[in-house]
Amino acid sequence: MAASNRVRISGGEWRSRLLSFPDAPGLRPTPDRVRQTVFNWLGQDMHGRRCLDLFAGTGAMGFEALSRGASAVVLVEKSASAAKSLQQNQSLLKAGAARILQQDAVQFLAQNRERFDVIFLDPPYQQGWLPKLLPHLQSHLAEDGVVYVEAEFALDDEPPWQVVKHGKAGNVFYHLLKLADRSTD
Numbered sequence: 001m002a003a004s005n006r007v008r009i010s011g012g013e014w015r016s017r018l019l020s021f022p023d024a025p026g027l028r029p030t031p032d033r034v035r036q037t038v039f040n041w042l043g044q045d046m047h048g049r050r051c052l053d054l055f056a057g058t059g060a061m062g063f064e065a066l067s068r069g070a071s072a073v074v075l076v077e078k079s080a081s082a083a084k085s086l087q088q089n090q091s092l093l094k095a096g097a098a099r100i101l102q103q104d105a106v107q108f109l110a111q112n113r114e115r116f117d118v119i120f121l122d123p124p125y126q127q128g129w130l131p132k133l134l135p136h137l138q139s140h141l142a143e144d145g146v147v148y149v150e151a152e153f154a155l156d157d158e159p160p161w162q163v164v165k166h167g168k169a170g171n172v173f174y175h176l177l178k179l180a181d182r183s184t185d
Contacts, residue, residue: 005020005021005022005023006018006019006020006021007019007021007029007032007058007060008032009060009063009064009067010032010035010036010039010064011036011039011044011064011067011068012044012046012064012066012067012068012069013067013068013069014063014066014067014093015067017067017092017093019058019059019060019063019089019092020085020088020089021057021058021059021082021085022081022082022084022085024057024079024081024082029057029058029060030058030060030061030122030150030172030174031169031170031172033169034150034167034169034172034174035060035061035064037167037174038061038148038174038176039064039068041165041176042118042146042148042176044068045068045069046065046066046068046069046070046118047068047069047070047071048069048070048071049065049069049070049071049117049118050070050071050072050073050114050115050116050117050118050142051065051070051072051073051074051116051117051118051119051120052073052074052076052114052116052118052119052120052140053065053073053074053075053076053120054076054105054108054109054119054120054121054122054123054133055076055077055078055105055121055122055123055124055129056075056076056077056082056086056100056120057077057079057082057122058082058085059075059077059085059086059089059090059098061120061122061148062074062075062098062120063089063093063095063098065118065120066093066095066097066098067093070097070118071097072097072098072099073097073098073099074098074099074101074112074114074116075098075099075100075101076101076103076105076108077100077101077102077103078102078103078104078105079102080102083100083101083102086098086100087100105123105129105133106132106133106136109133109136109137109140110136112140113139114140115139115140115141115142115145116140116141116142116145117142117144117145117146118145118146118147118148119137119140119141119145119146119147119148120148121133121137121147121148121149121150122148122149122150125151125152126152130149130151130155134147134158134161138160138179141179144178145178146164146176146177146178147161147176147177147178148174148175148176148177149174149175149176149177150172150173150174150175151173151174151175152171152172152173153173154166154168154173154175155173155175155177157180159180160179160180161177161178161179161180162177162178162179162180163175163176163177164176164177164178
């Protein structure tokens with residue numbers, strides 16, 4: 001791993017701890033500034049929340065959630081080298097509430113029946129993942145749950161999803177989605 005392949009946890013119990021990650025195609029950590037904004041949106045205290053980090057990559061979002069008190073985080077990563085790095089970081093942090101699965105995201109969603117309070121979705125760019133995944137997330141979202149999405153473009157409201165917050169940093173567009181309230185139909 002290159003010395004520059006590190007990302008810092010920005011808050012909570014593991015604040016300032018460094019996570020290492022391998023070189024891998026499409027693997028890009030969520031920038032610090034973006035992570036700080038997202039956790040301001042979600043609330044600094046994630047106590048008791050169950051999270052899913054699809055395309056976990058560096059694990060920055062999932063481990064950050066655990067650092068801030070999330071009760072459990074499932075990190076799904078297809079790349080063997082990235083999954084191994086996630087396991088090493090889990091061991092380093094003694095993150096017993098993390099469950100790391102080396103698995104394809106679509107396969108995970110098809111087989112898993114758990115519901116999550118927060119789903120982090122940061123798939124590789126330019127591969128058309130969002131239209132494939134967003135329809136499957138509804139059944140994995142707890143009541144009042146939210147989905148954080150990073151993309152190479154801005155998202156608009158697209159039923160049943162509503163963009164409740166959004167931002168842009170460099171070439172990264174980031175969004176917080178929730179299911180639209182159907183009681184007004």
